[in-house]
Structures are given as structure tokens and as C-alpha cells.
Amino acid sequence: MVKICCLGAGYVGGPTMAVIAFKCPNVEVVVVDISVARIAAWNSDQLPIYEPGLDDVVKQCRGKTLFFSTDIEKHVSEADIIFVSVNTPTKTRGLGAGKAADLTYWESAARMIADVAKSDKIVVEKSTVPVKTAEAIEKILTHNSKGINFQILSNPEFLAEGTAIQDLFNPDRVLIGGRETPEGQKAVQALKDVYATWVPEDRIITTNLWSAELSKLAANAFLAQRISSMNAMSALCEATGANVSEVAYAVGKDTRIGPKFLNASVGFGGSCFQKDILNLVYICECNGLPEVAHYWKQVIKINDYQKSRFVNRVVSSMFNTVSGKKIAVLGFAFKKDTGDTRETAAIDVCKGLLGDKAKISIYDPQVTEDQIQRDLSMNKFDWDHPIHLQPMSPSAVKQVTVTWDAYEAAKGAHGVCILTEWDEFKQLDYKKIYDNMQKPAFLFDGRNVVDPVKLREIGFIVYSIGKPLDAWLKDMPAMI
């Protein structure tokens, strides 16, 4: 029986390993983590992450071929294949601060593997890492190798949160990069055999190590670039009377462009797009390619512009101040069907509104008050470290309340901001919401989930990203 150990029981390690265990009954998978609380949650009925379909998969194989443990060294030493799926946050200090990937967690994992290994191992980079990381990892692993053979593979993960199980069951592709030596190719084949249990062969791509590492950064940069391109267009749509949804549809009908990932929004969030693009920018700079670095940096700049443009729309529409006004925020997660708030646009929007002294009432079906308070109190990039190493119990942001009901959040509010595209926000009784709000009642739709025409009929003043402007907003400056 092939033994797999995965370091890191997070959004990637947990679901990915659960699906491997589910699909490969002759493989034993143990997921380990330095966070005792996280492992306890994986072993309980309340999994540490919310992901549609995950519960079923875990329940079917936990205790049979899938295990969660904190006994890291034991399981690493017994494994044939070790996946490393630990955090790779953006550095906040020192060389490359604000851009480069912080490989502290990776390096400590590699040193531990080198220390405890007693037999040959295949070590798989599952985390997203800078191109050429495998070279550094190889040096760490072989430094004290005691004659043990380590083969490093790059097997970046392309799942998206909210659809992780679907993406893992039916991936567009699985990418495996390895050394072009006979030993390297043997290791590639061993990992290929695991995936080939359920992934069609033509979707398993094998490349050299550096191509695999770079392809992951490139894929995320391309995806984020599509959103920033559409978001840039949304500003022009508002200025000209064009409708961004119509433009996206017309553009996406070109089969060379395609219809996916062209939804204008209040800005992309999530733990990876910004982090990985900053990382790419840094690598370009280090390789003497400032023009290329500048090109990709614009994707982030447009995203930041989109978030501050949204805040400015809210404030300027409401007589240029939200001081003391109640603003309801519907949706705090970075996208629907996840409770993940890492780098969510909602953090920046809320901070912008708080900067103008608004009182905010937040409702998200999956995000707890504790998480929201932590997010609003945390420094940039701190969110991407293991949860138990993040700053603890920040003082509560007093102007923020969190409710478990959208109607409660909007009661007595001057304005409502929709910041996550949860399906339930399409079904709300907006007449009821309107009746219980201060007048004039404003609604700012950062996800284009509501029909602005219907809401205007109810009486709302509506702003929808990239849509023809309400008469009320026409003469207001988009950026101040």
C-alpha cells in the first residue's frame, strides 16, 4: 500500500487529500498539521473549513484510508510520498517585504523531513511557491541526507474554493513537474499513477520542475488579469452608459476569449491572487525584468482602484459622508460558498467606510463575528499565517456589529452594500428591507446580484458595478 503524508491540513491539504483517499482505496493518506485545533476539527463533525460536498467525502473514508494527526514526524518517516501544502504568505519584513513569498513554513517542513526520514521519499510541492523553489528544497533535503534519495516534484493545485470537490473530482488538468533524470521520471510516474486512478491520462500534464512552478503563478495571474480587465471596463461603462454585463457577454462570445471569469465585481479577493501576483512581480524584478513586473503589478493596482472606487461611490452618493450612518454589509467572504475571508474585498470596503466613521452591521451566512473582528483588526498579510500564529483577541471594532440575519443587518440602515454573491441575496424580500430602512434608501451592489430596475421601482437608489447609473449618481464623481 502506498503511504501518503500531507503537511498542512488547510483549504488545499484537507480537500485534496480527502479526494485522493476517496478515489484510491489502496493508498493510505495521513494529513498532519502543527495546529492541534485544526486536526481536532478534521476529526470531528464540524470540519474546519466549509466546502460543499467535503463532509460526505471525509465521512466516507475517515478512519479507513484517511487520517488526520498531529504526530507529524511519525507519519512523515513512514510515508512514501510527502505532500507539502503549508502556508506561503507574502513577506511582511526584510528583503522583498510586501512582495516576496515567505518560505519560513516550507523551509521548516523541509528541514524536519530531512531530519526524520529513514527511507527514500518523494516530496511534492503542493503549496504555491516561487519558481526555482524546488532547487532550494533539494539543497535542504540532501544536505544531511544520510544516503537517502529525495525526489522533488512540483504538483501545484488549481482548485477554487467553493467548488473544490468538483474541481478535484474533475480537474481541467493535473500538472506534475519533475527532474528529467531517470529517478526524477520514476517519481513523476509514481505520482501520475495516483492521479490516474480517476483523472484521464490526457489531462495529466508532465513538465520540467520550473515550468510546473511557473505555470501555477502564470495561471493565477491570467485569471486575475481577466477580472481586472473587466473591472477596468466597468469604470468606463459607468462613465459612458454601457452595461458591463452586456460588454462581458459580447466579448466572451469570442471563442478565443471565452465566457468564464469575466464578472465585474467590487474586486477579487482570496488568499492567492494578490499574493501570487506580488510574488511574480518580485521574481520579475529579481530577474532584471522591470517592464514585465510593472505589467503584472497593474492587475493589483486596478483591483485596489476598484475597491476604493466602490467606497467612494458609497460615500459620495450619501451626501459625501457616512459618519454616524448605519451601513449594512451583506456578505463578507471573498466569494460565495466559502467561509474564507482571506484578502476579501469586504475588509478594504469596511475599513474605508469605517475611515469615514460609518457604523457597520454585517451579515454573512458562513462567517463568524470573531473572524470578522479579527480581519478588521489585523495587519495586511498577517491573515495568511497559520491561524494559531495570528495575532490573538484583537480589541473589538466598536462601530461594527455582526448579525445572523440579513433583515436585521439592514434594519434602520441608510445604505446596504452587497459584497459577496451569495445566492440567498438574490431571493431577499427587498421591499421588506426598504420599508425598514432610513430614507432615501441606498443599495450598492458590488456583485451585480440584484436587478437594479426592480429595486428602483421599490424606491431604492441603486448603484450596480459597471451598470448605467441611477440619475442620483450621475453627477457624482466616481473618484475623489
Ligand SMILES: NC(=O)C1=CN([C@@H]2O[C@H](COP(=O)(O)OP(=O)(O)OC[C@H]3O[C@@H](n4cnc5c(N)ncnc54)[C@H](O)[C@@H]3O)[C@@H](O)[C@H]2O)C=CC1
Ligand atoms: N486556498 C486555495 O484555494 C489554494 C491555495 N493554494 C496554495 O496552497 C498553500 C496552502 O494554502 P491553504 O491550504 O489555503 O492554507 P491554509 O492556511 O488553509 O493551510 C495551511 C496549513 O499548513 C499548516 N502548517 C504550516 N506549517 C506547517 C508545518 N511545518 N507542518 C505542518 N503543518 C504546517 C498550517 O497550520 C495550516 O493549517 C499555499 O501555498 C497556497 O498558495 C493553492 C491552490 C488553491
Ligand SMILES: O=C(O)[C@H]1O[C@H](OP(=O)(O)OP(=O)(O)OC[C@H]2O[C@@H](n3ccc(=O)[nH]c3=O)[C@H](O)[C@@H]2O)[C@H](O)[C@@H](O)[C@@H]1O
Ligand atoms: O491558487 C489559488 O488559490 C486558487 O485561486 C483561485 O481560486 P479562488 O481564489 O478560490 O476563487 P476564484 O473563483 O478564482 O475567485 C477569486 C476571486 O475573484 C472573484 N471573481 C471571480 C471571477 C469573476 O469573474 N469575477 C470575480 O470578481 C471572486 O469573487 C473571488 O473574490 C483560482 O480560481 C484557482 O484556480 C486557484 O487554484
